[in-house]
Amino acid sequence: MCGLVTILAPEPRRDLARTADRMAETIAHRGPDGRGLLALESTCPPDARAEQIVQPALNPAAPVRIALAHRRLAVQDTSEAGLQPMASADGSAILSFNGEIYNFRQLAHELTCEGVHFRTGCDTELLVELLAREGIECLPRLEGMFAFSLVDTRSGRLFVARDRFGIKPLYLWRAPQGELCIASEIKALTAHPDWRARANTPRVLDYLNRGVIDHVPGETLFADVCSLCPGTWAAFSLDDARQVDAGRWFDLEHASPPQGRSLADLLDRSVRQHLISDVPVGSCLSGGIDSSAIVALAARALHEKSLDANFHAIHARADDPHIDESASARQLAQHAHVQLHEVTPTGAELFDRLDQLVWAQDEPFGSPSIFAQFKLIQCARELGLKVMLDGQGADEQLCGYHAFFKAALAEHFASLHFLRAHVHAHAVRKLHGVGLVTQVAQALAGLAPSGVRSLLRTRLGTRKPLLA
Incomplete structure (x- = not known):
């Protein structure tokens, strides 16, 4: 940057x-x-x-x-x-x-x-x-x-x-x-x-x-x-x-979608474009699907040019075994033949370095996960990596967050596809433990007229910005 x-x-x-x-x-x-x-x-x-x-x-x-x-x-x-x-x-x-x-x-x-x-x-x-x-x-x-x-x-x-x-x-x-x-x-x-x-x-x-x-x-x-x-x-x-x-x-x-190309082809092309650099390139690796796919594709592209020996990936591990994905990150790194580095963000360090984090961000942020990203980029700098690939945004584009489940159920109801709604709701209950009554209530609330939904929120005034 x-x-x-x-x-x-x-x-x-x-x-x-x-x-x-x-x-x-x-x-x-x-x-x-x-x-x-x-x-x-x-x-x-x-x-x-x-x-x-x-x-x-x-x-x-x-x-x-x-x-x-x-x-x-x-x-x-x-x-x-x-x-x-x-x-x-x-x-x-x-x-x-x-x-x-x-x-x-x-x-x-x-x-x-x-x-x-x-x-x-x-x-x-x-x-x-x-x-x-x-x-x-x-x-x-x-x-x-x-x-x-x-x-x-x-x-x-x-x-x-x-x-x-x-x-x-x-x-x-x-x-x-x-x-x-x-x-x-x-x-x-x-x-x-x-x-x-x-x-x-x-x-x-x-x-x-x-x-x-x-x-x-x-x-x-x-x-x-x-x-x-x-x-x-x-x-x-x-x-x-x-x-x-x-x-x-x-x-x-109003953008025209790419014609005749699969998501895998588009992702591979994008990763290859991001590797165009006169300085070393690395990647963040959470162990999840998005960053794992990027690291695997990058390693393959660099291997074709015999440049994969110097490809580094950085992982933020967690002390809590229930949320730690370091095993998946290590498995992917071994499979893709990339050098893996690990950092361990802690709550105590977050509070010790909160002033630095606030200064770096300029505005408030919604999750302490930004501190894990802060640690990853700090490690990249110490390794001399100026360009880092990352998997940000995949959950928003591919509906990976739980909030999208109720939106999908509401869409099935609105389209009168009740069988699909039934299958979807039972799958969510089985995989994530959300009750059927709760799911239906959330979906129906999403279908309520905007005026009704607005009454449920605090109405705040807005000022016209310099550029709308």
């Missing part, structure tokens, strides 16, 4: 570049391999009046309106040629980017055939050249995870965008003096001299009352700080950041 900070001020400010650099330093842990800063005095093309600084020393005397600071985690082309912010060949576009484009070689080949000459082997250069030529219309062509800010001097706009599912974060905040501040983490905003933390009270109550923090698109638990929604873009005028256009470039409900 990389860290980015972009500030667009209404008037030139002498301390803007230094402020952006200081904010980026707050999230330097996201990018230990390089730092960059680019400041523009005005909205003219950067080859006319721009100063790019890749060293800590700054000249704070020059007043500027736009500042882009970056901290790099080098994954593709680890040379200094990949430092950001990066300008397009014609100087019309300046990109600050966090993420990885997995099909960048294919897209680079297409642009090369059109006459584009690439100076590096990193996906950042591909992205800035593609955006300079096609603008946000190119976003559906990207396969990967990303969040970026782009200064387009030809259109006079600052673009921000986020990947389909919001894997990479991006936050926006308007400072009291009118600056538009964009950052990879909320904590970067706290380094702005005008930052004052204020709670977004309705969302705080949502969390305390129901344990939810992300059901209102774009809002965070901090007042006036919004998160750019997954699959969306926004464009701010460089002359007046209050003028903003926004849109959705990806909508899962």
